[in-house]
Amino acid sequence: MKIHKVLVTICSFISLIAVFTLSGSAVVESAELNEPIQPLKPRQDLNLEKVNLGKLLFNDKRLSGDNSISCASCHDINKGGVDQLPVSKGVGDASGLINTPTVLNSSLNFRQFWDGRASSLEEQIDGPIHMKHEMNTDWPSILNKLKQDQSYVDSFNKVYKNGLQADNIKDVISEYERSLITPSRFDRYLQGQKDAITENEIKGYELFKRYGCVACHQGVNIGGNMYQLFGVMGDYFKDRGNINDSDLGHFNVSKNEQDRHKFKVPSLRNIALTAPYFHDGSAKTLRDAVKIMAKYQLGRTMPEKDEELIIQFLQSLSGELPAQAKGEKQ
Ligand code: HEC
Ligand code: HEC
Structure with missing residues (x-):
């Protein structure tokens, strides 16, 4: 009997602690809401096929006029998503005009570029593709090159009804960029x-x-x-x-x-x-x-x-x- 009583007391003590801990964490949660900075959570709703295809293209030098640089040349994911230079360097070592911002978490920005001239990641991509001092090319040339690569043709046919197209390339690269979320x-x-x-x-x-x-x-x-x-x-x-x-x-x-x-x-x-x-x-x-x-x-x-x-x-x-x-x- 005595042992039983002791156990009951211990049990209610433990549940009291549990209640306190629970209400404690409720307090923390509401404090979190009052912070001017909110915690970062990885996206769970991404299409992984697109993310993986986007990663290939982000690292593909055929997206530049002379096949010398990829998005990753300037946005090295293993170096904080940048090139660590004062201003970027494009095809033929052409000097850029402005510092390279990171692509990490950039999907969370309300606009893209320092001056905010692109309203979405998809729209942003047309910038570097066409800039003389960046990738110096255009979509017809890129598509010409990539259509000779059967594995791309097959992968895009699997994901999109209209297969390998500029808009679909932008879509997969953007989906990859949306996966670049870095909680700390x-x-x-x-x-x-x-x-x-x-x-x-x-x-x-x-x-x-x-x-x-x-x-x-x-x-x-x-x-x-x-x-x-x-x-x-x-x-x-x-x-x-x-x-x-x-x-x-x-x-x-x-x-x-x-x-x-x-x-x-x-x-x-x-x-x-x-x-x-x-x-x-x-x-x-x-x-x-x-x-x-x-x-x-x-x-x-x-x-x-x-x-x-x-x-x-x-x-x-x-x-x-x-x-x-x-x-x-x-
Ligand atoms: C009035 C708004 C404002 C305030 C206040 C402010 N910043 Fe900034 N911060 C900016 C802007 C705008 C830039 C971009 C400047 C540029 O390069 O054109 C910037 C850039 C930076 C950068 C460089 C980012 C990069 O990627 O190059 C750092 C670091 C930074 N701020 C830290 C701070 C710190 C620390 C404080 C407080 C001591 C602070 N900022 C206060 C607006 C602000
Ligand atoms: C030659 C170097 C270079 C290459 C190649 C390059 N970028 Fe950039 N990227 C930059 C620079 C410089 C900026 C800033 C330009 C500006 O704000 O005017 C930028 C800006 C961006 C931004 C906006 C980030 C923000 O917070 O505003 C994104 C996203 C981005 N690039 C993705 C890409 C993708 C995707 C590719 C490949 C299709 C690519 N970049 C190729 C140098 C490069």
């Missing part, structure tokens, strides 16, 4: 696992919010959901000099004077992997980029200690690629 330790922290990031990284996140970085770099992609002026609190472009067309930002798209030097706020996911920084590739290190942001976007000089903590927070945003998405270096 920070996302586990947002989901309630308080020890997923270090105490310094938590302090860095608090500072990121307190200084106001989060007014622009926010949402699930920690950026990518609005345009903002580069140089809110100081004239970045006058101080840097040598202004060119790529510096005009969204003005190039809208021709509206108020959009001059406005850019899509870039995502800060995987930011520790994608130096150099800014559309002009002018900031060599994350520290340089944070200093410039504090000065020109917030009008602040940051103590080195705060700068260091924010950098540590930014490093916690390097994520993991899903297994099927990993790219081959071209």
Whole structure:
């Protein structure tokens, strides 16, 4: 009898703990909703046949005029989805005009390109294909080459009624890009696992919010959901000099004077992997980029200690690629 009573007491004690833990996690969930950054979750609804076909094409050099470069040449999936150059290099080593942004998580951005001129991933692809200093080709030439490859012809016939077509190539490449989602330790922290990031990284996140970085770099992609002026609190472009067309930002798209030097706020996911920084590739290190942001976007000089903590927070945003998405270096 006594043993039974003890067991009952232990049992009710355990269920009490369970209730507390449950209500505890409910509190965490609602706190998560109040955060300006939401956790990243991999897409579960993708067509894997398309993803795999898209991965092949993303790595296929026949998508360039002289068969020398692929999408992956500039967007190396194993290097944060970038080329790590100040400005890109296309066919014949032609120098580009602007820094290569990452393709990782780019499906979450409200528009594509620094100036937001493409409204979808599908539309974005026409850019590099036709640019002289990028892939320098056109769809008829690409289709000519790829139609000689029986395995592509067969695979596209399997997935699409109208087989190998430019629109279907864009569709599979975009589906592959939608698979490039990289949850990180920070996302586990947002989901309630308080020890997923270090105490310094938590302090860095608090500072990121307190200084106001989060007014622009926010949402699930920690950026990518609005345009903002580069140089809110100081004239970045006058101080840097040598202004060119790529510096005009969204003005190039809208021709509206108020959009001059406005850019899509870039995502800060995987930011520790994608130096150099800014559309002009002018900031060599994350520290340089944070200093410039504090000065020109917030009008602040940051103590080195705060700068260091924010950098540590930014490093916690390097994520993991899903297994099927990993790219081959071209
Ligand atoms: C020669 C290097 C180069 C090649 C090749 C290249 N890109 Fe890019 N990519 C860039 C540069 C540079 C930009 C930014 C251009 C701009 O914003 O004006 C960019 C932008 C993008 C973006 C927009 C990301 C964002 O957040 O705005 C996506 C997506 C993308 N490229 C995918 C591709 C795909 C798919 C291919 C192959 C069909 C490709 N790229 C080929 C250099 C390249
Ligand atoms: C008023 C909006 C705004 C605020 C506030 C802001 N940023 Fe930015 N951030 C931008 C824009 C716009 C860019 C793109 C600038 C460009 O290259 O044209 C950018 C770029 C960056 C980049 C480089 C991204 C890349 O891919 O090259 C980093 C890193 C960055 N911001 C970090 C921060 C940090 C840290 C803070 C707070 C100290 C901050 N930002 C505050 C708007 C903002």
